[in-house]
Amino acid sequence: MTSIDVNELIKDYGATRAVDRLTFSVRPGRVTGFLGPNGAGKSTTMRLVLGLDRPTGGTATIGGRVYAALNDPLRRVGVLLDAQAAHGSRTARDHLLTLATSNGLGRARVEEVLEEAGLGRVGGRRVKTFSLGMRQRLGIAAALLGDPEVIMLDEPSNGLDPEGIIWVRELMKRLAREGRTVLVSSHLMNETSSFADHLIVLGQGRLLIDMPMQEFLDSRSRPRVRVRVAKTDTPRFSEALTRKGLRAEHGQDGFWTVEAARAAEIGTLAAAEGIPVLQLIDEQTTLEQAYLDLTAGAAEFESAADTRTTRQEA
Numbered sequence: 001m002t003s004i005d006v007n008e009l010i011k012d013y014g015a016t017r018a019v020d021r022l023t024f025s026v027r028p029g030r031v032t033g034f035l036g037p038n039g040a041g042k043s044t045t046m047r048l049v050l051g052l053d054r055p056t057g058g059t060a061t062i063g064g065r066v067y068a069a070l071n072d073p074l075r076r077v078g079v080l081l082d083a084q085a086a087h088g089s090r091t092a093r094d095h096l097l098t099l100a101t102s103n104g105l106g107r108a109r110v111e112e113v114l115e116e117a118g119l120g121r122v123g124g125r126r127v128k129t130f131s132l133g134m135r136q137r138l139g140i141a142a143a144l145l146g147d148p149e150v151i152m153l154d155e156p157s158n159g160l161d162p163e164g165i166i167w168v169r170e171l172m173k174r175l176a177r178e179g180r181t182v183l184v185s186s187h188l189m190n191e192t193s194s195f196a197d198h199l200i201v202l203g204q205g206r207l208l209i210d211m212p213m214q215e216f217l218d219s220r221s222r223p224r225v226r227v228r229v230a231k232t233d234t235p236r237f238s239e240a241l242t243r244k245g246l247r248a249e250h251g252q253d254g255f256w257t258v259e260a261a262r263a264a265e266i267g268t269l270a271a272a273e274g275i276p277v278l279q280l281i282d283e284q285t286t287l288e289q290a291y292l293d294l295t296a297g298a299a300e301f302e303s304a305a306d307t308r309t310t311r312q313e314a
């Protein structure tokens with residue numbers, strides 16, 4: 001079985017350290033989600049694994065060998081890096097045929113992957129007439145062409161419609177069930193949690209998380225309660241929460257947000273104090289929020305709005 005192994009990997013572009021002493025393994029038989037904000041180093045890491053760039057330090061290997069040393073690389077590793085890579089004036093079928101014949105693969109395999117990617121009926125159309133989603137499907141078809149043990153997809157759901165997103169999700173799960181090594185990059189935590197068994201998160205070129213998805217879900221998704229009491233009861237309620245060691249914030253909308261607590265606990269506490277509860281809601285911190293908290297500060301580019309909010313809070 002073939003793993004991708006990254007060991008103490010470093011890549012500098014001038015003064016920018018894009019990848020900073022990364023060490024992790026991508027194992028077969030599961031889908032590994034590869035996440036991080038813009039500029040975190042995901043694409044650079046993938047390019048280094050594929051020998052498209054030279055590391056400044058460390059190693060990146062596939063099945064223990066650098067990509068350039070693999071025999072028959074298309075049959076070992078399937079890659080989607082840039083869906084725009086196909087030549088626009090070629091038909092989708094010709095694009096795949098060129099790849100197939102230069103790698104000793106037959107015409108029948110081209111038809112199989114066209115069908116698999118839902119492009120069976122448009123295989124004769126020129127790529128320049130394709131939507132982004134269709135190009136994405138073509139890129140995935142090309143990645144599957146050599147029936148490879150290792151599949152690396154950079155943002156495969158980019159431009160896909162909801163049906164396409166479900167298709168790519170089911171495809172990745174199936175490839176992993178077949179025992180292949182599947183590495184998929186994304187920006188979106190919620191989306192990744194729908195298909196990945198394992199999670200690797202980067203921030204500013206460094207490894208932030210390398211753990212099973214379920215473990216991340218269990219550790220990051222905490223319960224919390226939103227509760228409202230009368231203004232006159234606010235000081236007593238605040239004291240009661242503090243006595244219980246609960247962390248709470250009082251918002252401008254009059255609600256308290258109590259972290260790591262459930263409605264039953266807060267309702268009982270208020271009742272014991274004789275404080276009428278006006279509203280009480282169980283909440284869950286969302287996965288996307290947990291991910292944003294994790295990568296906060298590691299994002300290279302923040303939107304102007306985000307920066308403003310941070311300043312106001314500071």
Ligand SMILES: Nc1ncnc2c1ncn2[C@@H]1O[C@H](COP(=O)(O)OP(=O)(O)OP(=O)(O)O)[C@@H](O)[C@H]1O
Pocket residue numbers: 013016017018036037038039040041042043044045187300
């Ligand atoms: N060819 C290059 N020359 C100079 N700097 C580069 C080059 N490629 C990447 N970088 C820099 O390396 C860092 C990591 O970029 P990279 O594209 O790997 O991140 P990413 O996680 O894939 O981001 P995104 O989600 O935006 O694709 C960034 O600071 C980027 O500007």
